[in-house]
Amino acid sequence: QGYQVVYAQRTKRHQESWLKKLPAFLYYRILKHLADVEIPIDTGDFCLMDRCVVDVLNKMPETNRYIRGLRAWVGFKQTAIKFEREPRFAGDIQYTFAKSLALAINGLVSFSKVPLRLSTYVGLFAACVALLMACLVLYWRIFYPDSPLTGLATIIMAIFFLGAVQLVSIGILGEYIGRIYEEVKGRPLYTLSEVAGFEDKN
Structure with a gap:
């Protein structure tokens, strides 16, 4: 067939x-x-x-x-x-x-490029968590200024934010490494399955 x-x-x-x-x-x-x-x-x-x-x-x-x-x-x-x-x-x-x-x-x-981009995805998720924590800290600061949770939440927010920055930075490096990896493999841009109309196939 x-x-x-x-x-x-x-x-x-x-x-x-x-x-x-x-x-x-x-x-x-x-x-x-x-x-x-x-x-x-x-x-x-x-x-x-x-x-x-x-x-x-x-x-x-x-x-x-x-x-x-x-x-x-x-x-x-x-x-x-x-x-x-x-x-x-x-x-x-x-x-x-x-x-x-x-x-x-x-x-x-x-x-697959997903493993190289995994740190970027995790970093963006951590950044969203840090943003949510910042909103909660602001809320507690306004409505519950004497709450002991405010200081703890601030520390957790800072940890998530710094972790997010590091992971996104690693993800950016991963993108460049992925480009280098693709070039090093040297795969052709296309392949020919059949040549028609040419006497010299080279």
């Missing part, structure tokens, strides 16, 4: 504990919502690719590769073959929890 990438997509995981199923289920859904590209859920690295797809992947200079994400990023015509993963009949599982966690982090930081 002209598909250039065919990958397998798990529909069920037989004889796996919920301690493994639940993190995997949550990870793929979180990555789907946070990633900059549409990465199919419940898929692995094994797939069939046309030579043109392989050539594009091989030309990418980055060495820390998350194949499932890169495969989605390059585009081309893709489809999934759904299957149920049966219990392992021989050998031991090579992917420990630590390796799975490292793979998950690699996929998230390679295709």
Whole structure:
């Protein structure tokens, strides 16, 4: 049917504990919502690719590769073959929890800017809390000038405000680091799936 990438997509995981199923289920859904590209859920690295797809992947200079994400990023015509993963009949599982966690982090930081912006979001939230605390302090100062809570609220407000300034500053640095990271990866601006009307394809 002209598909250039065919990958397998798990529909069920037989004889796996919920301690493994639940993190995997949550990870793929979180990555789907946070990633900059549409990465199919419940898929692995094994797939069939046309030579043109392989050539594009091989030309990418980055060495820390998350194949499932890169495969989605390059585009081309893709489809999934759904299957149920049966219990392992021989050998031991090579992917420990630590390796799975490292793979998950690699996929998230390679295709999402949300981790870099997390400190900005938290900082803005802390700033809103500090603003609310300032309004409460002002209210207590006017209507309850002798309340001991006024001094405590002022200290808490100052802590939240200073924390917000620090987190937003880190977030600004994160934005610049994110730009540098994108440039260092050196991914092409576009990929060619087919060349027509030119004798020399180079």
